[in-house]
Amino acid sequence: MILDKNGNTTIITQEKASVVELVKKIDVLYERFKNDNIIVNLTTLNKVPLPDIVEFLQLSNKHRKAKHSFVIVTDKANLNETPDEIVVVPTLQEAYDIIEMEDIERDLGF
Numbered sequence: 001m002i003l004d005k006n007g008n009t010t011i012i013t014q015e016k017a018s019v020v021e022l023v024k025k026i027d028v029l030y031e032r033f034k035n036d037n038i039i040v041n042l043t044t045l046n047k048v049p050l051p052d053i054v055e056f057l058q059l060s061n062k063h064r065k066a067k068h069s070f071v072i073v074t075d076k077a078n079l080n081e082t083p084d085e086i087v088v089v090p091t092l093q094e095a096y097d098i099i100e101m102e103d104i105e106r107d108l109g110f
Helices: 019-033 050-054 057-065 092-108
Strands: 002-006 009-013 037-041 070-073 087-089
Touching (some): 002 019, 019 037, 019 057, 057 070, 087 092
Parallel strands (some): 009 037
């Protein structure tokens, strides 16, 4: 797991461990970046099945409830199958775009 901070956004890149292990690590280290927007970069993984995406659902809901963005980046998942409650995009640029749009929505009170 690689942590990279860019302004008020923390990018978490997964390299080797399973997605379940990654979610556990993020939970343990959550206090470190709970006030940032979070991008979970899974582009290094060969395949990201729906159950792996769903592993992030509880963490995503908690983070979004605190008025911060939580975005997963992967081009190896079927985006049509992902639950609406979790944001999954195919590129890092789209993740930044989503965060920017959500910041604007929060500023406007939506």
